[in-house]
Amino acid sequence: MKYVLLFILFPALVLAKPTISTEDRIANLISKAEENCADYGGILELSGDEITQYDFDQDGEIDLTILNEIEYICPTALSLFAGNGGQIFHFMTDIDYAREFARSFEVIDAFHGVSVILLTEHGSSCGTFGFITCIRAITIHEGHFLKPVNF
16 A cells, blocks of 8 residues: 555655745846856846835735846846847746746736736747737736746
């Protein structure tokens, strides 16, 4: 019986993602950015606005943290962290992480309490010209990011 239980639980143990705290993830991401900037002979500067946090249910706990690479400055490689197509946004909850490439984002409360992240993307994301803005939405359900599947 114990072998059957182990056989059933083994795939869940192997496939489970290790949990990393938001603070540790941010420290790791910034450390990688510092290394990337150093590869170009620079020292990474942070604007002070690179982290945005949201408490959707007003319970004093952070529900969403966003690390925005557009706020990274590498003096020796100015377009290292952003270009005309956009930049990387790192979206984090206590239990999920999403790395998204977009031009900008906005977090809104839609449909009576559903938190939605709107991303403006390069037009090629929607199969059109780059100068046309394409919008994509990501919702958060119980700490997990729900993203559309490509059509």
